[in-house]
Amino acid sequence: MTVYLPIAELSVNILIILGMGAAVGFLSGMFGVGGGFLITPLLIFYNIPPVVAVATGANQVVASSISGAITHFRRGTIDIKLGTVLLCGGLVGATVGIWIFALLRRIGQLDLVISLAYVVLLGSVGSLMLWESINALRRAARNETVPLKRPGHHNWVHRLPLKMRFKKSKIYLSVIPVITLGFAIGILTSVMGVGGGFIMVPAMIYLLRIPTNVVVGTSLFQIIFVSAYTVIVQATANYTVDIVLAFVLMIAGVIGAQYGVRVGQRLRGEQLRALLALLVLAVGIRLAIELVIPPKEIYSIVSGGFGF
Amino acid sequence: MRMWARALLIGLFLAAPAVGRAEPIDFTEKLDIGISTDEIAITSDFRGADLTIFGAIDGFNADLLAQGKYNIVVALEGPKENTTVRKKERIFGIWINTSAMTFELVPESYSLSSTRDIDTIAPPDDMNKLGVGVSHLPLTPVGFIGDGSNLTEFREAFKRLREVTGVYQRDPGGVQFISSSLFKASVRLPADVPNGVHIVRAYLFRDGVFVAAKALPLRVTKTGLEEAITAAAHQSPFLYGIMAVLLAVITGWLASVVFRRD
Numbered sequence: 131m132t133v134y135l136p137i138a139e140l141s142v143n144i145l146i147i148l149g150m151g152a153a154v155g156f157l158s159g160m161f162g163v164g165g166g167f168l169i170t171p172l173l174i175f176y177n178i179p180p181v182v183a184v185a186t187g188a189n190q191v192v193a194s195s196i197s198g199a200i201t202h203f204r205r206g207t208i209d210i211k212l213g214t215v216l217l218c219g220g221l222v223g224a225t226v227g228i229w230i231f232a233l234l235r236r237i238g239q240l241d242l243v244i245s246l247a248y249v250v251l252l253g254s255v256g257s258l259m260l261w262e263s264i265n266a267l268r269r270a271a272r273n274e275t276v277p278l279k280r281p282g283h284h285n286w287v288h289r290l291p292l293k294m295r296f297k298k299s300k301i302y303l304s305v306i307p308v309i310t311l312g313f314a315i316g317i318l319t320s321v322m323g324v325g326g327g328f329i330m331v332p333a334m335i336y337l338l339r340i341p342t343n344v345v346v347g348t349s350l351f352q353i354i355f356v357s358a359y360t361v362i363v364q365a366t367a368n369y370t371v372d373i374v375l376a377f378v379l380m381i382a383g384v385i386g387a388q389y390g391v392r393v394g395q396r397l398r399g400e401q402l403r404a405l406l407a408l409l410v411l412a413v414g415i416r417l418a419i420e421l422v423i424p425p426k427e428i429y430s431i432v433s434g435g436f437g438f
Numbered sequence: 439m440r441m442w443a444r445a446l447l448i449g450l451f452l453a454a455p456a457v458g459r460a461e462p463i464d465f466t467e468k469l470d471i472g473i474s475t476d477e478i479a480i481t482s483d484f485r486g487a488d489l490t491i492f493g494a495i496d497g498f499n500a501d502l503l504a505q506g507k508y509n510i511v512v513a514l515e516g517p518k519e520n521t522t523v524r525k526k527e528r529i530f531g532i533w534i535n536t537s538a539m540t541f542e543l544v545p546e547s548y549s550l551s552s553t554r555d556i557d558t559i560a561p562p563d564d565m566n567k568l569g570v571g572v573s574h575l576p577l578t579p580v581g582f583i584g585d586g587s588n589l590t591e592f593r594e595a596f597k598r599l600r601e602v603t604g605v606y607q608r609d610p611g612g613v614q615f616i617s618s619s620l621f622k623a624s625v626r627l628p629a630d631v632p633n634g635v636h637i638v639r640a641y642l643f644r645d646g647v648f649v650a651a652k653a654l655p656l657r658v659t660k661t662g663l664e665e666a667i668t669a670a671a672h673q674s675p676f677l678y679g680i681m682a683v684l685l686a687v688i689t690g691w692l693a694s695v696v697f698r699r700d
């Protein structure tokens with residue numbers, strides 16, 4: 131059963147797209163991640179043009195983050211003030227990212243940069259996660275307790291000026307690292323179509339020392355607005371959001387996520403992290419191979435505009 | 439006003455190719471063609487189709503006609519766009535687009551039909567002048583191209599890619615005489631036929647010499663839900679973006695309501 135994607139301009143098997151959405155939704159529910167960093171590479175593997183995959187991935191991130199954010203909002207685990215400061219950086223970052231996106235597209239290097247960025251990001255994050263979770267598994271096997279650095283301990287980040295009090299997080303923190311973090315994630319959102327939660331959450335916990343209970347909700351809060359902004363700007367500037375593709379992915383994704391959550395609750399934290407790390411590495415390696423093997427066709431054609 | 443602008447546009451399309459092309463002057467032959475419609479609406483499940491064009495030769499020489507000395511070429515040219523060809527090379531082990539060339543206003547699609555292989559109809563130089571046939575389309579590079587040594591390479595790659603993907607096609611034998619001077623040509627509309635004004639061009643050759651030509655505009659419009667979406671995405675992109683976000687918000691919110699567990 132095929133469906134024509136009007137913006138990607140190709141016919142795809144709707145069952146494969148549904149399967150992809152459900153699988154990524156399942157994993158995102160299981161690991162508590164947005165799934166943008168998996169959906170975009172999967173779409174690229176399925177021959178969706180990277181420009182469309184990135185913009186549409188951001189749209190899917192909006193849907194998958196909303197339900198999580200609503201749950202956190204009900205529980206009162208969102209620091210709106212902190213989220214808003216992050217968002218300020220995020221919107222600027224997303225705007226810069228869209229500009230970079232359009233520039234790279236014009237000079238014909240967009241596909242390459244997207245793939246390279248994914249290889250670097252997935253490779254490094256995957257390796258770090260795998261390393262960390264293997265150590266955790268070893269410690270668990272030897273029945274050692276984990277020496278967790280307590281949030282509240284200070285590092286260089288806490289000596290920066292322009293401090294602001296965030297009541298909900300019970301933290302007094304400079305806005306400089308918060309805005310910088312938001313800015314960096316904003317660029318990733320518009321260039322790579324990821325929500326960026328898998329980088330933002332560790333950065334907030336380990337670098338900014340924000341209490342863990344508000345971290346996930348607050349990052350989801352920022353992700354929703356930055357990816358929604360990215361979708362609108364991508365649609366306006368580059369015409370690359372495929373609403374049909376996004377809708378199919380969303381529906382399958384939100385359903386898959388419900389089952390993922392249930393399975394995730396039965397697995398132990400470090401096992402989950404090790405599995406996610408392996409998955410992240412596998413996707414990164416697959417993209418790296420694609421860059422290195424000789425392509426079937428070394429020429430490509432683009433209509434409209436100029437190239438050099 | 440829009441109709442008027444459209445008519446003017448079509449007029450320009452028809453007038454443009456006459457410039458700089460060998461125009462026959464003192465031949466008695468005239469060529470006429472007709473299509474049943476000047477507008478084709480294509481649904482989104484379109485998988486490609488044949489378009490039949492009828493035509494007649496007037497003022498012909500009966501002896502030459504009987505000897506089969508008249509040859510006809512019919513081409514369906516899609517809307518023209520500047521088109522960039524890029525080439526990848528291996529740098530530090532990674533395949534990267536390293537060079538590119540942009541060609542000026544080449545047709546997005548091109549379907550050719552003729553009484554025989556066009557290279558046997560007239561000398562290649564004449565075909566180049568007329569710009570008839572995939573291998574004779576004028577491919578003029580835009581901007582700085584260095585010493586031009588890679589021009590042939592990029593032109594060849596362009597033609598090959600367009601033929602491989604089926605948007606450029608040729609059918610030697612697609613034009614058939616149905617009576618002594620009436621003919622029928624079928625040209626292929628590819629599955630991904632571009633929207634816009636296409637031009638049907640017919641060329642008449644007498645014993646290897648170009649004697650007459652005729653052109654007709656053909657408007658291709660795609661219809662259906664997918665096309666409406668494409669139109670919305672390009673004509674009101676901001677609203678389209680907002681719609682996409684709203685769709686995501688509603689889907690996410692519904693999921694949190696339906697699957698609420700606490």
